[in-house]
Amino acid sequence: MSTVTPLHRAALDPPRPALDTDVAAAAQQLAAALAATAVERDRRGGHAHAERELIRGSGLLALSVPQAYGGLGAGWPTVLHTVRTLAAADSALAHVYAFHHLQVASVLLYGDAEQQQRLLGATVQRRLFWGNALNPLDTTLIATRTEGGWRLDGTKRYASGSVGSDRLTLSAHVRVAEGERGALLIGNLPTGAAGVEVREDWDSFGQRQTDSGSVRFEAAFLPDADVLQAPGAQATPRMTLRPLVSQLIMANLYLGLAQAAFEAARGYLHERARPWFASGVARAVDDPYVQHRSGELWLKVRAAQLAADAAAQRFQQALDRGDAVTAGERAEAAIAAFEAKALAHHAGIEVPAQVFELIGAGATSTRLGFDRFWRNARVHTLHDPVDYKLRDIGRWQLLGQPPEPTPYS
Amino acid sequence: MSTVTPLHRAALDPPRPALDTDVAAAAQQLAAALAATAVERDRRGGHAHAERELIRGSGLLALSVPQAYGGLGAGWPTVLHTVRTLAAADSALAHVYAFHHLQVASVLLYGDAEQQQRLLGATVQRRLFWGNALNPLDTTLIATRTEGGWRLDGTKRYASGSVGSDRLTLSAHVRVAEGERGALLIGNLPTGAAGVEVREDWDSFGQRQTDSGSVRFEAAFLPDADVLQAPGAQATPRMTLRPLVSQLIMANLYLGLAQAAFEAARGYLHERARPWFASGVARAVDDPYVQHRSGELWLKVRAAQLAADAAAQRFQQALDRGDAVTAGERAEAAIAAFEAKALAHHAGIEVPAQVFELIGAGATSTRLGFDRFWRNARVHTLHDPVDYKLRDIGRWQLLGQPPEPTPYS
Amino acid sequence: MSTVTPLHRAALDPPRPALDTDVAAAAQQLAAALAATAVERDRRGGHAHAERELIRGSGLLALSVPQAYGGLGAGWPTVLHTVRTLAAADSALAHVYAFHHLQVASVLLYGDAEQQQRLLGATVQRRLFWGNALNPLDTTLIATRTEGGWRLDGTKRYASGSVGSDRLTLSAHVRVAEGERGALLIGNLPTGAAGVEVREDWDSFGQRQTDSGSVRFEAAFLPDADVLQAPGAQATPRMTLRPLVSQLIMANLYLGLAQAAFEAARGYLHERARPWFASGVARAVDDPYVQHRSGELWLKVRAAQLAADAAAQRFQQALDRGDAVTAGERAEAAIAAFEAKALAHHAGIEVPAQVFELIGAGATSTRLGFDRFWRNARVHTLHDPVDYKLRDIGRWQLLGQPPEPTPYS
């Protein structure tokens, strides 16, 4: 009678997997510990040694390391969810934590089997904390060929997580001749190596404890064994997945901030806020405009959550394809990540700003520190311009043009 | 070493189920057939007999009917996806189609086993098309107790899909005394029953072929066997799921319109649009502002898609709980549906309006009919005020207060 | 004691001039007459002969003509205010009316004293209605040198007000060789001249009665006496003021539409709207969300009003400088006009769309015709892309870079 085949509905609606309970609990516990001092540390800025040790002690630095190397072997949806959880408590240390995992990803994407085994094995066994000095657009770090490796000279700025790290990934340009830069190499070395100096010169009004110092290299030695990507190596689609990890980290950080601002406002509304005298209601939460705006703000959070979850799944699918991943699959994962990042950017800027309309002047006390959500989101969302992400999404939708793989896309 | 347990990543990332291929193909084929005449029929308005027969012929009227009664037994995620697909082609007939399924849901939610067997069996076997005359807020239809049933007198306005339908669900208020209304009953009867007259008096500037006429009842007889919910029956949480079907239908309709407008603009940009003389680019699609705005608009579509998919899943979970579904689970499904509807409302209004900034004055020819996306979305999004949905979402987020089950929430 | 000089406050606060009473009354009266049939004529489209005669009969076609030539000699703030008033009643005929004045301005800006005397004198005495065929970007109209003038061949599309006009201004490119276009000339001729044919081929979903047909020229003769700007004449800053008249007309048209939509909603709220059942108020106007959104929408109207008034004043100042007006003064007037147009664009699109949130589904009846505000604004705001106006404003603010004088800026 019918022209279409009967369906087995059950097959259409699989249960959504819960985030693994233990990891979620560990992240929540760590978040609570960070939250306890987050307002005070935001004011102080600088390096948060004790809190970095809390992160190290949580075991979560091993989360992205494959089980083959002793790690927890979590997928990126799980890793990114922990970033979001921590960001809601302390987005600066969440960044330090997330960028550790970005370096783990770098070893997995660029390194060979021996390097992965050695470096990631040590990461788990010695609980190493990685920092970032890998930014190909910052071209001042020069690698000069020397016996058994490279001599590094120059500086990397905005090196997130570098202060207090154990090991750094880095990019450098090969010296061709005096003042002439050649191909790019990617490597890694111990932060404490001779000739490496990390300066605490990060000075922004937000994300103040991200340890984003400058790393100065003066005749530092990078042995060949620690070169992850040789100069001039052709980038495969798989290798270009690294910036997507970075983009997804941003999305989850912004989202965590939006969630945290929303929750802070909710708590304040219940515990302290008084209704506006002209509202005619007994509690601030009963004000029709407070309810309506809460609904509007929540939708910004919600849209970003859904997009971040979808993008993490899509990224993992691309990663799971291994070396077979195509430029087209990489493009799809990139666009999903950009969608998530743009929606989270919007939520991260707007929600922390607008919650004040709900909670009023009394909520601006520095003791509460509610401005930090906006300051942190405002600084971090400038990592790369959202307008170029919107352009890339537009190009993809209109033209099917994949975003050009760059350190920022 | 680590304080958390290793994970099995695979378990975290199940494949997302593809929509069943046959159903999707049937919906696409039907959509293409409807699209061929949609612009012309939008201009004409009125009843679209031939196109309703196309729908009937597609077999998709049986989609939501359980297999036990001979139907396809699809879950609501699948049914709603077909609504979205059809809405992108012709949102008026998609509404007629969707409201048929809403009546099927009504029989499933309110009717007893005998009624389900008899009415839904006939729906499949005789390919019945259902229309809606169930709106408890419209209280002019009066049921007077009579031998073996009820005598119905009065009118139901805005009865979507009533014109040309085979069978109608309806709500009526029991006559207590002259001019005094009592409890509500819900029933159904053949549209061609004696004393039932459908008037084609729908007159809006959008959704013109939704057959939303007035149904006039004059001494029509509703036998007890066709009363789905007896007067004054206590509504269980499960029975209050019906308005959520309605809300989800709206969300998918608005979303289909937003998608269709975006796609129409994309096509026009490629085929006809010329770059603005001051842009300095050779093709309109290369204009940086066209690309950027396309990215912005796409994000509205994308957020609504993700929310609509999530809400459909959540609704199905509640439905699958059967009579055990609690008020709290109903509330969660309701909020998910409201989130989807509010985001789709926004996308449905904004995308069809703003695509014109991409494609310019030449795209306003009545031959193209690109204004219909906005007109259809503008009319349909007024079904119930979005401001009260935002309020309900806010109440839920701030207070954990479940939305009151009403015909609109 | 004080370090600053006492002020005479009175000098700081001059009274704002009221719009001349007679002109305002005449415009109001004309607007009321047009409004009576606007909904029905919008549906019908085509040429509105009777209503054009009402405009002619009002005497307002002489409004912008200097008193020296028998006109009313109103300043542009006054002329543009009448455009706004008429646009609130019937934006299509307001466009026809406004474009008549744009052609008057063209004679004043491009023509010599003899031409002004002759053409504008006739305009007043014979109550001529001018139409537009002047669009230098449409380069298909060719002027070939011939005895005592030029032979015109080709077509001008989107020639607003051409159908039913008495006289047309036009631009044409001089024929240099077969298929090769040379310099631009600007002229004017009677619409009924031999070889001139106006086709009613305007087919948009809005602004349906703007008489924006195509003008086909076949060996039409343009005598030298009616050439307003000789081929290749160097454009002075004063001559580049014409597109600003056009931009200001748009701004006032969009604004009139926004005002009209707001007023229609206000009327409907009082006369017909019912409160939403969940609102708990007795009248729709008492709904807190209706009040709040009305406030938001009003601010869009208000901002556009203030900017349109300021821009008209600034334009008049530039015009009053006569030939002495500098490129810098022209730039300031242009930016003020763009500010007004961009704000009115926003109000013109948003207010007619969002008022439906205030008034609900019942207000979508085609009998009311409330969708015409949006359709008219949507079509008209595509005259030139708002994104390039925003760019020009940005360039001015960031760089002090004057907008390039073009037919659209």
Added chain:
Amino acid sequence: MSTVTPLHRAALDPPRPALDTDVAAAAQQLAAALAATAVERDRRGGHAHAERELIRGSGLLALSVPQAYGGLGAGWPTVLHTVRTLAAADSALAHVYAFHHLQVASVLLYGDAEQQQRLLGATVQRRLFWGNALNPLDTTLIATRTEGGWRLDGTKRYASGSVGSDRLTLSAHVRVAEGERGALLIGNLPTGAAGVEVREDWDSFGQRQTDSGSVRFEAAFLPDADVLQAPGAQATPRMTLRPLVSQLIMANLYLGLAQAAFEAARGYLHERARPWFASGVARAVDDPYVQHRSGELWLKVRAAQLAADAAAQRFQQALDRGDAVTAGERAEAAIAAFEAKALAHHAGIEVPAQVFELIGAGATSTRLGFDRFWRNARVHTLHDPVDYKLRDIGRWQLLGQPPEPTPYS
């Protein structure tokens, strides 16, 4: 021939008055002096004694005092323009300055001729700086009748400009019986009076140097001669103008902040910003998205400027009506002020937030202090909820309902 009377155009277009040159220059000079240390003082918070002395030395404290009492006798458009100028440099001290003038207005609106002569004469001669302790909604300050005046006991919180002031206006409720408050009185006394103690307990993340301490009264004596409004005096429309001064001050403060943020971004773009690597342009100011967004942001500033100027004029007109001002005229002035405040609120929040999209991560250095524009605007815009201003504007537009005169409206 024409049905309307010729116009004299000149009469329609009076020159807009330039702000009095000397006052503007004095304000600019003072602004420059404040700007020099504003970033550092924002970080420090607390009382800015030296800068308050700069304000005192400028002579501008006499600006609003009528010439009859030795003041400069400026109108409120002029006074408010100086507030805007100072706010662009240092919005905290601009608030202190503006609230001084609010107290001058209070003496003019509530006081009798003798009080005006005595208090304002002294204000000019002794260069007194006034602070605010007048907030009728804060009902903890109790006045108990005593010989020749009132004994004051209790506290006023958020008393802007109180720290370091010479004189305070205040409101208090008359003690009727133990714990029972009666009618309101308004008075003023020297900040140094016995029993008056100002505490520096202002602790917000923005507007840090507004000296908004708590004023504690312990058996302070308010002589009858310094009671400006006797308990229970009926408020005339003129007396209800005071909150409009306050609202207009807010509007100009927010606007000054928006302007300052825009100018800071412009300066940074020229001096330091580098183009985004993917932009393909040589200078950041040439980026199409930077230009476009600058245009958008400028429009927010511009709309607020126009509304603030219009509201100041409208307020002055109401004030100039003296005791004859009606409730209706007061309502019109109030709505104009609310329009200005709501638009400036929007500009004040959005522009300081979004300029960072133009200037990027490098502009977040704490040395530049660019976050202070947002922090200051965010804190100050919470003075009273913008949602209730939008509601009041909506009520006025829909119902013609005048806003209820309260301390906040």
